[in-house]
Amino acid sequence: MPRRALSLWIPLLVLAMLAWPASTLGFAAGIAAAPPALTPANPPSGTEGLGATWYTVPTPEGRTLLVAIYDTRPSPDQAVPAIVVLHGTHGFARQYVQIAHDLSEQTGYVLAAGCWFDGAGQGADTAEITPIRCPGGPEFAGATQHAWPAVRALTQAVRQYAGGTAPLAIFGHDRGAEVALQLASSSDPTGAGIQAVVASSGIYTAVPRTPDYDTPTPLSLADSLAAPVLILHGQADTEARFSNAALYYQQLQSANKPAQCVVYPRTGHDAMLRTAPGDAQGHVFADGVRRSAAFFKGLFSEGAGQQILDCIPG
Secondary structure (H helix, E strand, O other): OOHHHHHHHHHHHHHHHHHOOHHHHHHHHOOOOOOOOOEEOOOOOOOHHHOOEEEEEEOOOOOEEEEEEEOOOOOOOOOOOEEEEEOOOOOOEHHHHHHHHHHHHHHOOEEEEEOOOOOOOOOOOOOOOOEOOOOOOOOOOOEEOOOHHHHHHHHHHHHHHOOOOOOEEEEEEOHHHHHHHHHHOOOOOOOOOOOEEEEEOOOOOOOOOOHHHEEOOOHHHHHHOOOOEEEEEEOOOOOOOHHHHHHHHHHHHHOOOOEEEEEEOOOOOOHHHOOOOOOOOHHHHHHHHHHHHHHHHHHHOOOOOOOOOEEEEO
16 A cells, blocks of 8 residues: 555544444453442431441443442552442342441441342242332342342442452342352453352252242352352251251362351241341341351451351351
């Protein structure tokens, strides 16, 4: 091509590259998309006394998640571990924000409790919780790959808020534990892997009445698990039987995965959510938070050692 023609084409090519969508260029170069931003939000009705700062998070599908954050850092420039509390099938609730509050006080980390779908899932019992709606949130899709983008959007936003390079962990209850274990057992295209999971009353095999809401099951992914796990489970749980939790724990041990297990005798599925002062099962909540805080600090604090627990009574 003549030199004069080439000199005319170069500026046009530069202008075309500048006008091309950044997301397309990023995809072509194999660059991960930027984590979603947190937008300040008003506290939902009934949560004003919890002391959290509220935000919304966009999902890749154009939906909106709601998240409460506790941050006790002396400086926002200090990078600390980020822990996200994920609710169960019955939906987001005040009790999960209380768990985040107490874990924040006991760890000093950035704690977040957020929704990953709006409302309650099929057949869920909301009698034991104080629901918080998630306006604009995704519909319930169970613990399946359809739910992963929303959960990843939430965890990435919180991790970025906490410094971007610090460890990321999840405290999940019921199907919140299940989806956390699914993600911790699968490759993350963003590179921001989950580095620890507390599974409270988790679902480890498909629920017979709603099998399509539990795939892939944590039990089927046990060999791929890439994060230490603390299992908290009630021995009298009739919704997610302790026998399945014990089977999952045994499989992790056989695969030489770092795992701990605590069983609460004569305790049902949602005992961990009995956060009200004076509740007869409040000791489960207090003990579960204490053990979870020790678990996270044992992994993320300098010089701390891990205590191995073998399904000991709580």
